[in-house]
Amino acid sequence: MHKMKHNLSSIKLLTNIDEIRSLLTGCGLPVTDISDASAIQFYGIEEEGKVLAVIGLEKLADVGLLRSLTVAEAFRGQGLAQRLVAHVESMALHENLKTIYLLTQTAAQFFEKLGFTPLSRTTAPAPIQTSSQFSCLCPDSAALLRKPVKNLEDGR
Numbered sequence: 001m002h003k004m005k006h007n008l009s010s011i012k013l014l015t016n017i018d019e020i021r022s023l024l025t026g027c028g029l030p031v032t033d034i035s036d037a038s039a040i041q042f043y044g045i046e047e048e049g050k051v052l053a054v055i056g057l058e059k060l061a062d063v064g065l066l067r068s069l070t071v072a073e074a075f076r077g078q079g080l081a082q083r084l085v086a087h088v089e090s091m092a093l094h095e096n097l098k099t100i101y102l103l104t105q106t107a108a109q110f111f112e113k114l115g116f117t118p119l120s121r122t123t124a125p126a127p128i129q130t131s132s133q134f135s136c137l138c139p140d141s142a143a144l145l146r147k148p149v150k151n152l153e154d155g156r
């Protein structure tokens with residue numbers, strides 16, 4: 001496997017759902033509710049037309065559900081996931097979302113380092129509780145975390 005240093009391509013809105021699904025499947029993340037019709041915005045990094053990192057933001061009323069964060073194995077450990085999370089946070093601010101939620105079975109500590117805090121699933125707001133990821137896709141053992149969306153520039 002080649003481990004090449006990635007020279008920081010920009011993060012783009014991704015539209016090729018098949019490419020996204022294939023990266024997610026390869027990294028063990030669920031794809032059953034991801035289709036051209038789903039209301040999830042995907043952002044990511046592509047190289048030579050291939051998606052090597054992806055993150056999704058599903059808008060649910062006034063909150064966001066961060067999902068499908070995946071970096072292809074050969075490109076891990078270079079800060080790409082952190083850049084994608086920061087990008088989604090700025091998109092959430094732009095969209096006037098108040099809080100970002102996420103469910104994860106594998107990366108709770110990664111998100112805690114980025115300022116997300118765990119909460120009980122029973123205290124999640126209704127739009128999150130009824131999302132397909134929450135109600136069917138992620139097992140009960142998955143951790144729920146959240147982070148308020150803040151405008152870093154004015155420190156609010």
Ligand SMILES: CC(C)(COP(=O)(O)OP(=O)(O)OC[C@H]1O[C@@H](n2cnc3c(N)ncnc32)[C@H](O)[C@@H]1OP(=O)(O)O)[C@@H](O)C(=O)NCCC(=O)NCCS
Binds near residue numbers: 027068079110
């Ligand atoms: C989790 C994942 C997205 C991280 O991608 P990445 O680009 O390697 O992460 P970054 O380089 O931005 O961040 C690396 C840091 O996060 C830490 N980290 C990476 N994966 C982690 C995990 N699963 N749990 C805890 N910490 C993790 C690293 O130790 C490193 O810490 P450091 O900065 O203190 O050295 C990647 O491993 C992945 O795609 N995993 C498979 C899919 C998955 O589990 N996604 C999360 C589901 S919500």
